[in-house]
Amino acid sequence: MSTLRQAYFCVLDNYYSGPAMDSTGLLKSALAAYTQHLMRNGADQADLRLPALTGNRDTDWKAFAKALGTGDPAALRAAINGMVAGLHDNHARWVRPAPPSEDGPVGTGIVGASAQQGGQIDPAARPPMFITRVLPGSPAAKADVRPGDILVKVNGVPTFIGDKVNEGILDAFTGETVRLTLKRPTTGRTRTVSIKEGPLTRQPPEVTSKPLPGGATYVRLPGFFDGAADKVIAALRSKPKAVVLDLRGNGGGSPREVTRLLGAFAHGKITSYFCPLKGDCTPNRTDDSVPLLGSRLIVLTDRACASACEDFSAAVMDNDLGTLIGTRTAGAISGPSSGYLLDDGSVLLLPKVRHLGPAREIIDTIGVPVDHHAPMTALDLATGRDPGVAKALSLL
Incomplete structure (x- = not known):
């Protein structure tokens, strides 16, 4: 019960809209998930119901905790998941570390x-x-x-x-x-x-590159991990005429790596905004300490391009830095998360700010559209064809 209490107050204190949030909604989502867990296990309780709530977070918690009593441990865990899911935020989640395995993943x-x-x-x-x-x-x-x-x-x-x-x-x-x-x-x-x-043998993410016809270089970036921007820049040290940057399947990563990599293609540009619940938004800008490559940029995206990947893609589109090819991105970029350690060793990840694109547009749940639609098909993958690269070469 103490971990559920911690999670409840952590959301209200640290989630970007927590101070203005109706706390009754959190408790409703938590109890819904709690009772659903009990029903799935044939252990529903006839006297378990949501007590009358007032909107006062402290008195509501006391009434809620009294209704649950000691609580079923597995159902309490389900309640935390339900409460976080009730935020409807793709960057808010509860993570319970898996026990270490001698055999690896x-x-x-x-x-x-x-x-x-x-x-x-x-x-x-x-x-x-x-x-x-x-x-x-x-x-x-x-x-x-x-x-x-x-x-x-x-x-x-x-x-x-x-x-x-x-x-x-x-x-x-x-x-x-x-x-x-x-x-x-x-x-x-x-x-x-x-x-x-x-x-499973999992290799650390790596930047790969290869030359393309017409003086272009293809670079695949699987994620914006620490050091990713410098690895891409190193792969482009010959300053090719054009860069085909493949971000398909890129699940995101560090916003700092986004601004650093964008700095290789433009200076003095706003790349996105981080906005609190109230007050002015903070602009993020290209890292102008990075020397300009002077290369034409083409970016390949898909529906698995999420979070920081969408941050990069939106900056390219809104600042006219290049051409986007593939499919619309995931629309999973509510805002960067911060981690909060709970008493059972689990971590609650919550955005402290929300993300807006360079034109102050909302990208979350919508995604970034492309200039040229070129989806990968099953037959393309099976035969080694790449419609995204083919379209890029046709434009070059």
């Missing part, structure tokens, strides 16, 4: 799918759903699962119902063994494989 090795929107299922996804990335040497790779393989069913659950994505499909991936019905686009063959979780 485990999983199936399937780490990317076409229907991803940031870390969630994209409600706007169109069929088919296909695998975009498989870790080398993983159980999935050993089962001959490849990028481009179409996911027809997961544990017998269809990935699409008609042309609407099954938003609960992620739940079907839970468990030590997953059964996949796959269709290979190059042959049309359909097969079902069972994949048991096993040890």
